[in-house]
Amino acid sequence: MESFKPSHILVFGATGNIGKHIVNQLISAWPPFPQISIFTSANTVSTKPDLLNKWKAAGVSVIVADVKDSTDVKNAYQGVDTAISCLGRGALQHQFELIKQADESESVRWFFPSEYGTDPEHNPGSAHEKPHTFKRAVRKVFAEEVKNLKPTYLVVGPYIEMWVPKDLVSGFDLQKREATIIGDGEQLIGFTAMDDVGKGVVAALQRPEISVGKALKIASFTKSSNQVLAEFEKQLGEKFNVTYISLDEVKSVEEKFWDEGNPLAVVAALRRIWVTGGAVYDRLDNEALGLREDQLQSLEEAVRDRLDEKPF
Known part of the structure; x- marks a missing residue:
């Protein structure tokens, strides 16, 4: 071919x-x-x-x-x-x-x-x-x-658009200025x-x-959860109330979801995979x-797009 x-x-x-x-x-x-x-x-x-x-x-x-x-x-x-x-x-x-x-x-x-x-x-x-x-x-x-x-x-x-919103495992509640982050938030993640x-x-x-x-x-870019958080705080000019949860807690929630047949088990598993180097x-x-950096979305642009979705 x-x-x-x-x-x-x-x-x-x-x-x-x-x-x-x-x-x-x-x-x-x-x-x-x-x-x-x-x-x-x-x-x-x-x-x-x-x-x-x-x-x-x-x-x-x-x-x-x-x-x-x-x-x-x-x-x-x-x-x-x-x-x-x-x-x-x-x-x-x-x-x-x-x-x-x-x-x-x-x-x-x-x-x-x-x-x-x-x-x-x-x-x-x-x-x-x-x-x-x-x-x-x-x-x-x-x-x-x-x-x-x-x-x-x-x-x-992970798609950055679907990674940001808060679910039962982790994510960002932009309305309440709250974030739940797995581990210490330092693991790099490749977002697209x-x-x-x-x-x-x-x-x-x-x-x-x-x-x-x-x-x-x-x-599109490779950043940690803490770097994403910092960009939201920078663009909003406000600090978030941040909760850090352990990997063991996530594994426990994931196992419970699998046992219950809860479709959020997949979400929990992917969240865990992403914060343990799987992305x-x-x-x-x-x-x-041939994908140049200037052709792809930056973290700054991604955060701006999330904030432009509705007023905060």
């Missing part, structure tokens, strides 16, 4: 949290991609007409079908050479059929699984993390079953803004000689992909 250039890209999960950002960046890419299509449901057509109409006006083709129907998927792949999955955690089980159908198609040769987040091969312990179950299974399929299809895995760490995930996908698509068959790691790497692929 050394001389391969994507000519028709199909996106699954395009209107979801990360899918919207990826599609917007595909649309604004230069040089432009010849053809962009999205695969979406009838329900999405009825609930998100403004977004779909905006994309149609930009030249995006909208395929209305059922991701659970293998015939629909097979038909959607006709003429497509590159597929991008942006499916959310609740729909990841459908990726296996998407990959199977893509591998069997006459045209699809490149597939981006929905890997945006932590790396299941980051260290020996990563392979045993429950949030990595589907990621490990997808990589196993590509390693052992796929014959014609090449993957690219994009690892981006959601728009920058889209830029990373575009950069990978534009450089198949670097990207095909690889697990690429990118980040910082010896080397990033930003430079190899």
